[in-house]
Amino acid sequence: MRIPSLLRGSVLWFVLSCLVPAALAAAEAPVDRTLTGDKVCTRCHDESEAKPVLSIYQTPHxxxxxxxxxxxxxxxxxxxxxxxxxxxxETRPAVDVLFGKGADAARVSAACVSCHQGGARMHWPGSAHQTRDVTCTNCHKVHAAHDDVRxxxxxxxxxYTCHAAQRAQSHRISAHPLKDGKMACSDCHNPHGSIGPKLLIKATVNETCYTCHADRRGPFLWEHQPVTDDCSNCHTPHGSNNAPLLKAREPWLCQECHSANHARTVYSGQNLPGSAQITLNGAQDPGKQAPTAQLNGRSCSAxxxxxxxxxxxxxAKFNR
Ligand code: HEC
Ligand code: HEC
Ligand code: HEC
Ligand code: HEC
Ligand code: HEC
Ligand code: HEC
Ligand code: HEC
Ligand code: HEC
Ligand code: HEC
Ligand code: HEC
Structure with missing residues (x-):
């Protein structure tokens, strides 16, 4: 008898759907997922262990x-x-999943993600850390009572064990208060991945900064374009020798973008109020000195x- 191919397909499907869960159950059956099942291991791995193992009972696990x-x-x-x-x-066969040095990053992540999916780890797949084989246990200590990274x-x-540049920057004269533990990297970054650039907790640099510096958000009657664009046009987040966290000192900071009139050179007095060279309405006024030329070199934001x-x-000119 010819079995119609559609029916044949469903017979096959029926057979498979009976077999596969049975096979899975068989593979999982010996695993006791309750803590009492730990006796299988703890009869050998007890307090006498050189590295503390049972301290895991003092953690959320x-x-x-x-x-x-x-x-x-x-x-x-x-x-x-x-x-x-x-x-x-003499040397026992290793356990199925090893986590220590040399462990396979993908396997480790898979073991943890099986329970810790979604939430803060929504963007873990494809994140900068995941793609560079940094794994959960590079940051988390699960057996230790104290998990340093949290x-x-x-x-x-x-x-800092991997990001030495940020350690050096944190010692500069102007820095976010990370050293005292008043702030943490995770106030700005989600190390598990994010929709923003550079693992930032928000979609943009500015949105990240506004979570604490809300007063800079505006909207202002007169906006300064580089500010609404990106705080890091002028600031660096991890530390600078130019307070407050500026990428360069004034006037050079401003001169990277401004070159008109008195913004041009450090000691140009051009079109400054009271300047000799050009008055504010553009006319020459030889009767006047240029008392503010030196002032200009000190600080534009004065x-x-x-x-x-x-x-x-x-x-409009941000003078007031
Ligand atoms: C009969 C005793 C015994 C039992 C039961 C036992 N282990 Fe072990 N285990 C050992 C010994 C001994 C070592 C030291 C490794 C060696 O043989 O070099 C070890 C090593 C380990 C290591 C470290 C491997 C490494 O290379 O660092 C892990 C992880 C481990 N065991 C986990 C477990 C887990 C999980 C269980 C329960 C499923 C378990 N063990 C059950 C005796 C035991
Ligand atoms: C069988 C499920 C399961 C597995 C596998 C698992 N965890 Fe957990 N984990 C939990 C539960 C349950 C908690 C405690 C409840 C909670 O807050 O989510 C927890 C808590 C945590 C916490 C603390 C959360 C907090 O809010 O205090 C961290 C960190 C953590 N797990 C990391 C890991 C890492 C890293 C791995 C892989 C080595 C792992 N987990 C594997 C179930 C699991
Ligand atoms: C680059 C370091 C790093 C890696 C890699 C990492 N974590 Fe975390 N994890 C942290 C930090 C930092 C915190 C604390 C975040 C906070 O306080 O907001 C944290 C918090 C957690 C928490 C508890 C709080 C929460 O967000 O729910 C869990 C659970 C967790 N991580 C699981 C994992 C798992 C699973 C992996 C692997 C897929 C992983 N982590 C990889 C650094 C890391
Ligand atoms: C949440 C996942 C998780 C659970 C539950 C867990 N381990 Fe581990 N185990 C790890 C990780 C990850 C490491 C690697 C070292 C670390 O991160 O603390 C490890 C390391 C070890 C080691 C090697 C010692 C070392 O530090 O190199 C032994 C032995 C071990 N575990 C035994 C056990 C035993 C016994 C239990 C049950 C009481 C257990 N583990 C429960 C994840 C786990
Ligand atoms: C105040 C917010 C903030 C804090 C706190 C912070 N970062 Fe950042 N981080 C940023 C911003 C914004 C960027 C992207 C702009 C840049 O590259 O300067 C960034 C970029 C990075 C980069 C990528 C650098 C590059 O050149 O691509 C690394 C790595 C980094 N941060 C690590 C850290 C570490 C580690 C800590 C904790 C010691 C930390 N960050 C604390 C805001 C912060
Ligand atoms: C085991 C090493 C390791 C640890 C620990 C580690 N990182 Fe990373 N991190 C990397 C690697 C590798 C990259 C990708 C290459 C690079 O850009 O340097 C990276 C990239 C980054 C980036 C830039 C992401 C991008 O898109 O360019 C940030 C931000 C960052 N890490 C923050 C952190 C924070 C915060 C911690 C601590 C909670 C941390 N890292 C811990 C290895 C590590
Ligand atoms: C989690 C909160 C938080 C976030 C997010 C944050 N900051 Fe800060 N910021 C602070 C704190 C706290 C100080 C220290 C204030 C003090 O010392 O009085 C500070 C100080 C500063 C200073 C002055 C530094 C000095 O030396 O006086 C600048 C500039 C600054 N932040 C810029 C930024 C920028 C740019 C971002 C975004 C990349 C950002 N901040 C994100 C909390 C934050
Ligand atoms: C055009 C360059 C520039 C940009 C862009 C910029 N800032 Fe500033 N910022 C400065 C200068 C110059 C100072 C120091 C003079 C002052 O306090 O006004 C400063 C000071 C600060 C301070 C310290 C103020 C205090 O009272 O100590 C904070 C906080 C700050 N900026 C946050 C931000 C944030 C958040 C952004 C992005 C929304 C941003 N800045 C964008 C130039 C800039
Ligand atoms: C990243 C480039 C950039 C930096 C750095 C920058 N500015 Fe600007 N600034 C602009 C742009 C773009 C505008 C708006 C376009 C325009 O009108 O020229 C502007 C507008 C201005 C204006 C109003 C100009 C006008 O004609 O109405 C003043 C005043 C000004 N900036 C002062 C400063 C000062 C002071 C600094 C240093 C603390 C500074 N800027 C740093 C890009 C920058
Ligand atoms: C002594 C006060 C003072 C100092 C110092 C000063 N400015 Fe000005 N600036 C002004 C005044 C007042 C105006 C308005 C002039 C006008 O309306 O024509 C102005 C106008 C500007 C403008 C608008 C374009 C223009 O030429 O009208 C820019 C851009 C500017 N300043 C940038 C700077 C930069 C960059 C520095 C530092 C190198 C600086 N200023 C230092 C007072 C000052």
């Missing part, structure tokens, strides 16, 4: 009342060969005090 809490085998795998060591080998006081040290934008009706 040791909360017995929480049914989702992983047991040894949820992370390390059933590891039957390791437990039984049937061959009696403590604001110790977090930066974990990051006069243009509202560089972030002005709400004064006459603040």
């Amino acid at each position: 040791g909360v017995k009342a929480d049914g989702r809490t992983p047991g040894c085998q949820s992370c390390h795998g059933a590891s039957e060969a390791h437990v039984k060591n049937a061959a009696g080998a 403590d604001r006081k110790t977090q930066a040290e974990v990051c 006069c243009h005090a509202k560089v972030h934008g002005s709400n004064h009706p006459a603040g």
Whole structure:
């Protein structure tokens, strides 16, 4: 008898759908995912261990009342060969999932992500860290009672092991208060990935800065274009020797973009109020001195005090 191909397909599908879950269940059956199941491992791995192992019970992974809490085998795998060591080998066969040095980054991430998907880790796949084989356990210590990277006081040290440039910058005269633990890298970055550039917590640099510096957001009657564009046109986030966190000192900072009249050279007095060379309406006034030329070299923001934008009706030049 000829079985119609459509029907044949569904017979195959029926057979498979019975077999596959059965096979999966068989593979998972020996794994006890409750903490009592840990006895399989803790009869050998106890307090006598050189590196503390049981301290995991003092972490969020040791909360017995929480049914989702992983047991040894949820992370390390059933590891039957390791437990039984049937061959009696001097060095036991390794556990199914190893996390230490040389561990495969993708496998480690997969083991953790199986429970920690979504939320703050929504953008983990494809993030700068994930694609460069940085994995969960490069930052997190799961057996230790204290997870340095989740403590604001110790977090930066974990990051600095790989990001030495940011450590150096944090020692400059002007810096965000990271050293004292008042701030953490994770106030601006989501190390698990984000929709913004450079793992920033928000979609843009400015949105990230506004989370704390809301007063710079505006809208202002007179906006200064580079400010609304990107704070990092003038500021650097991790540290600078030009306070406050400026990329360059004034007047050079401003002269990178401005070259008209008195903005042109450091000691140009051109069109400054009271200047000899050109008055504000453009006419020569030989009767006047140029008392402000030196002042110009000191600081543009001495006069243009509202560089972030002005709400004064006459603040078009950010002088008030
Ligand atoms: C019968 C005793 C015994 C049992 C049961 C046992 N282990 Fe081990 N395990 C050892 C010994 C001994 C070592 C030291 C490794 C060696 O043989 O060189 C070890 C090593 C390890 C290591 C470190 C491997 C490395 O290279 O650093 C991990 C991880 C581990 N065991 C996890 C587990 C887990 C998880 C379980 C439960 C599923 C378990 N063990 C059950 C005896 C045991
Ligand atoms: C949440 C996942 C997770 C659970 C649960 C877990 N481990 Fe681990 N284990 C790790 C990671 C990750 C490492 C690598 C070192 C680290 O990050 O602390 C590790 C390392 C080890 C080591 C090697 C020692 C070392 O520091 O190199 C042993 C032995 C071990 N685990 C045994 C156990 C035993 C026994 C249990 C159950 C009591 C257990 N693990 C539960 C993830 C886990
Ligand atoms: C079987 C599921 C499971 C696995 C696998 C697992 N975790 Fe967890 N994890 C939990 C649960 C449950 C909690 C505690 C409840 C919560 O806050 O989400 C937790 C808590 C945490 C916390 C602390 C969260 C907090 O708010 O305090 C961190 C960090 C963490 N896990 C990292 C890891 C890492 C890294 C791995 C891989 C080595 C891993 N987890 C593997 C289930 C798991
Ligand atoms: C580059 C370092 C780094 C890597 C890699 C990393 N984390 Fe984290 N993780 C952190 C920091 C920092 C925090 C604290 C964030 C905060 O306080 O806002 C954190 C917090 C957490 C928390 C608890 C708070 C929360 O966001 O829910 C969990 C759970 C967690 N990480 C799981 C993981 C898992 C799973 C992976 C791997 C897929 C991973 N982490 C990879 C640095 C890292
Ligand atoms: C005040 C917010 C803020 C804090 C706090 C902060 N960053 Fe950043 N970070 C930024 C911004 C904004 C950028 C992107 C602009 C840039 O490259 O200067 C960035 C870029 C980076 C980059 C990429 C640099 C490059 O050249 O591509 C790394 C790496 C980095 N940060 C690491 C860290 C580390 C590690 C810490 C904690 C010690 C930290 N950041 C704290 C705001 C911050
Ligand atoms: C194990 C090493 C390692 C650790 C620890 C680490 N990073 Fe990274 N990080 C990297 C690598 C590798 C890259 C990608 C290459 C690069 O741009 O330097 C990167 C890139 C970055 C970037 C730039 C992302 C981009 O899009 O260019 C930021 C921001 C960053 N890390 C922040 C952090 C923060 C915050 C921490 C601590 C919570 C941290 N990193 C811990 C290795 C690490
Ligand atoms: C989590 C909050 C937070 C975020 C986000 C933040 N800052 Fe700050 N910022 C601070 C704190 C706190 C200070 C220190 C204020 C003090 O010392 O009085 C500060 C100080 C500053 C200073 C003055 C530094 C000095 O030496 O006086 C500048 C400039 C600055 N931030 C720019 C930025 C820029 C640009 C961004 C975005 C890339 C940003 N901040 C994001 C909290 C934040
Ligand atoms: C055109 C260059 C420029 C841009 C762009 C810029 N700033 Fe500034 N910022 C300065 C200068 C110059 C100072 C120092 C003089 C002053 O306080 O007005 C300063 C000072 C600051 C201070 C310290 C103020 C204080 O009272 O100590 C903070 C905070 C700050 N800026 C945040 C920001 C934020 C947030 C952005 C982006 C929205 C931004 N800046 C964009 C030039 C700039
Ligand atoms: C990244 C480039 C950039 C930097 C750096 C910059 N500006 Fe501007 N500035 C602009 C742009 C663009 C405008 C608007 C276009 C225009 O009208 O010339 C502007 C407008 C101005 C105006 C109003 C000009 C007018 O004709 O109405 C003043 C005044 C001014 N900036 C002062 C400063 C001062 C003071 C600094 C240094 C603290 C500075 N700017 C740094 C790009 C910059
Ligand atoms: C002594 C006060 C003072 C100092 C110092 C000063 N300015 Fe001005 N600036 C003014 C005044 C007042 C105006 C308005 C002139 C006008 O309306 O024509 C102005 C106008 C400007 C303009 C608008 C374009 C123009 O020529 O009218 C720019 C751009 C500018 N200044 C940039 C700078 C920069 C950059 C510096 C530092 C190198 C600086 N200023 C230093 C007072 C000052």
